[in-house]
Amino acid sequence: MKKALSRQHFWSLTVTGTVAFFAFWYLARALHFSPPQFLPMPHEVLFKLIELMDKPFAGATLPEHMAASLKRFGMGFGLAALVGIPLGLSMGWFRMLDDVITPIFDGVRFIAPVAWVPFAALWFGTGIGGPTLIIFAGAFPPCLINAYRGARNVEVRFLEAASMLGAGSFKTITEVLFPAAVPSIIAGLRIGAGLGWLSLVGAELIVASSGMGNLIVRAQSALATDTVMVGMIAIGAIGVVIDILIRRLEKLLLKHRNA
Structure with missing residues (x-):
C-alpha cells in the first residue's frame, strides 16, 4: 500500500511541476x-490579465x-440541481x-449539450435563456442519475425502520433517502458542474x-x-473554485447528517 504524501512533499512537487511548466x-x-503572436510569454x-481587469475588451x-x-x-x-435531485430521489x-421517465431520459441524456445550440439560438436568441438551456442540458443528467443511484443504494433496513415508524413517502424521501444519498448526490453535482461549465463556454x-x-x-x-x-x-480558475465550493458543501451536509 502506498504511503500518503506529506504536506511538505506535496507542495514541493507542486512547485517543481509549476516551475518546470513555465520553464x-x-x-x-x-x-x-511558435511565432510570438501565437505564443506570448x-x-x-x-500583464494582459492585469490590463483586462479594468480595460474593456469585447464590450x-x-x-x-x-x-x-x-x-x-x-x-x-x-435549475438542473433543483429538478434533477428531487426527481432522481423520487424515481x-x-x-x-x-418506469415512465427512464425510457425518455435515456434517449435525451445522450444528446450532447452543444446539439441544443440551434434550438437555443432560435428560441432565445442571444438572451440568457439560450445558455441556460444548454447548461441545464449538460448538468441535469449527472444530477438526476447520481441522486437516483444514491436512493436505490440505501440500505433496506433504514427503509424498513421508516416504514415501521409510519413515515410517508415525502418523509422517507427527505429524511431517509436524501441524507443517505448525499455522497452520491454531491458526486453528481461535481460532475454536473463540470459539464455545465464546459457547456456554458461552448454556448457563449x-x-x-x-x-x-x-x-x-x-x-x-x-x-x-x-x-x-x-x-x-x-475559465479554469473559476471551474476550480466551483469544485472547491461543492466539496465544502459536501462536508457541511455530511457533518449535519452525522450530527
Whole structure:
C-alpha cells in the first residue's frame, strides 16, 4: 500500500511541476517553436490579465465577462440541481415514476449539450435563456442519475425502520433517502458542474454577446492570443473554485447528517 504524501512533499512537487511548466514555456519561445503572436510569454499574459481587469475588451472588462458567465451558469446549474435531485430521489422511491421517465431520459441524456445550440439560438436568441438551456442540458443528467443511484443504494433496513415508524413517502424521501444519498448526490453535482461549465463556454461561443466564451472567440478573431490565454486561465480558475465550493458543501451536509 502506498504511503500518503506529506504536506511538505506535496507542495514541493507542486512547485517543481509549476516551475518546470513555465520553464518549458519560456524555452519554447526562446527556440522559436511558435511565432510570438501565437505564443506570448507568460509575463505578457500576466500583464494582459492585469490590463483586462479594468480595460474593456469585447464590450466589457474581464470581471464583467466573468460575472455574465457565472450568472448564466448559476441559473442553468441551479435549475438542473433543483429538478434533477428531487426527481432522481423520487424515481428511486416510486417504481412507476421510474418506469415512465427512464425510457425518455435515456434517449435525451445522450444528446450532447452543444446539439441544443440551434434550438437555443432560435428560441432565445442571444438572451440568457439560450445558455441556460444548454447548461441545464449538460448538468441535469449527472444530477438526476447520481441522486437516483444514491436512493436505490440505501440500505433496506433504514427503509424498513421508516416504514415501521409510519413515515410517508415525502418523509422517507427527505429524511431517509436524501441524507443517505448525499455522497452520491454531491458526486453528481461535481460532475454536473463540470459539464455545465464546459457547456456554458461552448454556448457563449455561439449564442451570447458577453461572457468568457464570447471573450475568447472575439480575441481569436482579433489574433489577440494573450487575451485568449487570459480567458482560458480565468475559465479554469473559476471551474476550480466551483469544485472547491461543492466539496465544502459536501462536508457541511455530511457533518449535519452525522450530527
